Amino acid sequence: MARSSAQTPSPSRQSIDRTACEQHAARFFRASLSAGLICNTSPMPQTLENSPIADSVIWNDWYVVARSADLQPGKLIPVRLLDRPLVLWKTEAGEICAWDDRCPHRSVKLSQGKIVDETVVCSYHGLAYAPDGRCVSVPAHPDYKPPKQACVRVYAVQEKYGLVFVCLGEPQQEIPDFAEWDDPDYGRFMTGPHPCKANGYRAIENFLDVAHFSFVHEGILGSREKPEVEDYQVTIDPSGVWLHDVRYWQPDPDGTGQGAYVHYDYWALRPLVAALRKKMPNGHLLNILYFVTPTSEEEFVGWMALTFNFRDAMDEAAAQTFQETVFAQDSENLESHFPQKLPLYSPELEFHLPCDRGSLAYRKWLKQLGVTYGTI
Numbered sequence: 001m002a003r004s005s006a007q008t009p010s011p012s013r014q015s016i017d018r019t020a021c022e023q024h025a026a027r028f029f030r031a032s033l034s035a036g037l038i039c040n041t042s043p044m045p046q047t048l049e050n051s052p053i054a055d056s057v058i059w060n061d062w063y064v065v066a067r068s069a070d071l072q073p074g075k076l077i078p079v080r081l082l083d084r085p086l087v088l089w090k091t092e093a094g095e096i097c098a099w100d101d102r103c104p105h106r107s108v109k110l111s112q113g114k115i116v117d118e119t120v121v122c123s124y125h126g127l128a129y130a131p132d133g134r135c136v137s138v139p140a141h142p143d144y145k146p147p148k149q150a151c152v153r154v155y156a157v158q159e160k161y162g163l164v165f166v167c168l169g170e171p172q173q174e175i176p177d178f179a180e181w182d183d184p185d186y187g188r189f190m191t192g193p194h195p196c197k198a199n200g201y202r203a204i205e206n207f208l209d210v211a212h213f214s215f216v217h218e219g220i221l222g223s224r225e226k227p228e229v230e231d232y233q234v235t236i237d238p239s240g241v242w243l244h245d246v247r248y249w250q251p252d253p254d255g256t257g258q259g260a261y262v263h264y265d266y267w268a269l270r271p272l273v274a275a276l277r278k279k280m281p282n283g284h285l286l287n288i289l290y291f292v293t294p295t296s297e298e299e300f301v302g303w304m305a306l307t308f309n310f311r312d313a314m315d316e317a318a319a320q321t322f323q324e325t326v327f328a329q330d331s332e333n334l335e336s337h338f339p340q341k342l343p344l345y346s347p348e349l350e351f352h353l354p355c356d357r358g359s360l361a362y363r364k365w366l367k368q369l370g371v372t373y374g375t376i
């Protein structure tokens, strides 16, 4: 690779080529910038102004895009977030990069390229991009010094819970905390990715909804013999939407073979993150933090972090299989919503039952936050 020669061109070629190239580049970048095709002047996170999404609350949040273990040096991973194709990669030094999956030269996917010497080399003309997104080599013109605007758009990235989180905008909050994740008294595991061709807010509503248990998860989370949902309290505060002490009958909640009532507390803490705490009759506690990644307005990928205080009684492999089963049962209904987008206030489209007060509060809260992406 001609990386070093590109950075130190001969004086004579440099003065001729750079003048011509920079004039051309300046014209090109002004045109591209006004068309919203390239980043502004540096590989900084894209701003809301030139994003395709109007609501900052969605654009500026963190979303799970992969498991940390998926990222191995030498591997380019294409993912999608909020309708944007991204490419993830990890340097030998351990830095994780989340970029637009698009070469700024002729717009082909960088995920089709290769990682060489801590750079991503595009498959089309071999331009190489360093971890900060800047082009550092142009094989067709070894003496050409790429202008600073020749950069791939890069995004904020963090790891937590063994997952990789990306924010496309300006992060306004930390990644949600999960108090029991590092508590030695709790066992823990992660499930996902759970891809689904459905709207992400519909997935959160489904997570907050016990009334479907007796029909969708009959025999494991509910029974048609006892489908009643008792009244429960809902509150909205600055931390989100809370559903307090939702009592529901389940056929075998603590492994004794006996049906009994369980108690759920739910919390929607971000538009696309929700948590639950389930109390079993024998005192066992199960906590779930559910991350929903909107790949588009009508598709999502789910990720679940689970902790439980009955580590000895929990067969983790069986629990993983159980979660997969539950998710597959939910998917059929989730994918059949029409419209997929969540109606925030459309009484003509859907009506509500007393047991829907949790989802009604969630819709109201989304509206208060100004969420528009994926809603109608």
Ligand code: FES
Pocket (backbone or CB within 6 Å): 103, 104, 105, 106, 107, 108, 122, 123, 124, 125, 126, 127
């Ligand atoms: S399109 Fe990537 S190098 Fe030309």
Ligand SMILES: [Fe+2]
Pocket (backbone or CB within 6 Å): 206, 212, 216, 217, 326, 330
């Ligand atoms: Fe379900």
